[in-house]
Amino acid sequence: MRRDNHYSDLLAFIAVARERSFTRAAAQLGVSQSALSHTIRGLEGRLGFRLLTRTTRSVSPTAAGEHLLKNVAPRFDEIEAELAAVAEVREKPAGTVRITATDYATRTILWPRLANVLRDYPEVRVEIVTDYGLADIVADRYDIGVRHGDQVAKDMIAVRIAPDMQMAIVGSPGYLAQRTLPKTPRDLTAHNCINLRLPTHGGFYPWELKRGSRQTVVRVDGQLAFNGTYQMLDAALSGYGLAYVPADLVESDVAAGRLRWVLKDWCPTFPGLHAYYASRSESSRALAIVIEAIRYRDERPRRSRHR
Incomplete structure (x- = not known):
């Protein structure tokens, strides 16, 4: 199997599989729908099996396509995130990081640690909203939420910020x-x-x-x-x-x-408090600075499976 078009063809498949639409995926990739359809057919031909089930009204991954999406897409996300991180190295950290946390977490953990580093990054803005409501950080457009370790959803990236x-x-x-x-x-x-x-x-x-x-x-x-x-x-x-x-x-x-x-x-x-966020692919230097500042550091071996 030739390797020359693997990267772009797999990206095309991931876009269609995630959007469940050739039209939306083509608009996202900036190509025509017919060109995208041709790319997917070529990829399926080289692989020797179907990746997508197409009807006049819908597009969905086959079992093989679902397996490929589940196992390959996260690796592409990590590559994109690392490329973005490298591109940001030359840029000055800037942007707003919105955090939802309780007053206890804010006063005893977040502010004491952030106060030690924010003077070094004047372009990084931090907004902390005190809330006991366990907000949905994605729906409510927060960058970071703070909860006990056993309250963090499994699809989130969690960083311990306090002992039990x-x-x-x-x-x-x-x-x-x-x-x-x-x-x-x-x-x-x-x-x-x-x-x-x-x-x-x-x-x-x-x-x-x-x-x-x-x-x-x-x-x-x-x-x-x-x-x-x-x-x-x-x-x-x-x-x-x-x-x-x-x-x-x-x-x-x-x-x-x-x-x-x-x-x-x-x-x-x-279980100790954790800061959590939605995806590595959405991280920025500003977010990374805040996470690193509030991270819990303990010389004892950690039992938590969270990062």
Whole structure:
């Protein structure tokens, strides 16, 4: 089989297979529909089997075509991405990187790390939108989303930005002095608990608890609800009830006696936060700079399969 036209012919096939249309693929490639049809027939002839099933109304890959698309197209995407990256080497990093993240991730991870590097790249703009709604970054046109490792879709590229995160249930000594300390998750229903409002479902975030192999979800109630972690923490420090927040946020307050940690043996540890984005082929130098800045660096061996 001749190798002279492999690259362009395979690109033509990938375009048709992805678009499911000779017309749209021809417009994308800047060739005539008849020339594109001739290219595909020539490729099929050299291969000795059909790649596309054509009808008067539709075009779809055959089983062989689907196999080729699945295994070859990603390699072409990687080649295109690397060529684009090489072309950008001589260019000054520029552009806007939009990120959706929680206030906790923004304040404890994203901003402290980005603040150390953005002065070196004045043409790189970063927009961070605080959101607990688990936005669809493709539909909502974000470049990066931040979620726990087990919440990232498998078709996304994920980069760990934090170690695994333990949660804590805390209250002020003044508040707890007026109540019986909770000994089981069920006891939380008798307490004034500070809720986190979730925009996606219009409800409150249920407290996920775990001890050994036992897991439970408690829907708590109380006088106050917020849509941010730091307001919940402030309310707990003011003696308004129990808050369920990341443990690293309250370590100093617990050590100083401003807060007490309750039900500690029931507080779970979640997979660490990851920054994720849709495709290597869409990456830019600006995006690469931001990802590299917020990447988690740990000398210990990593167990996560994410990059």
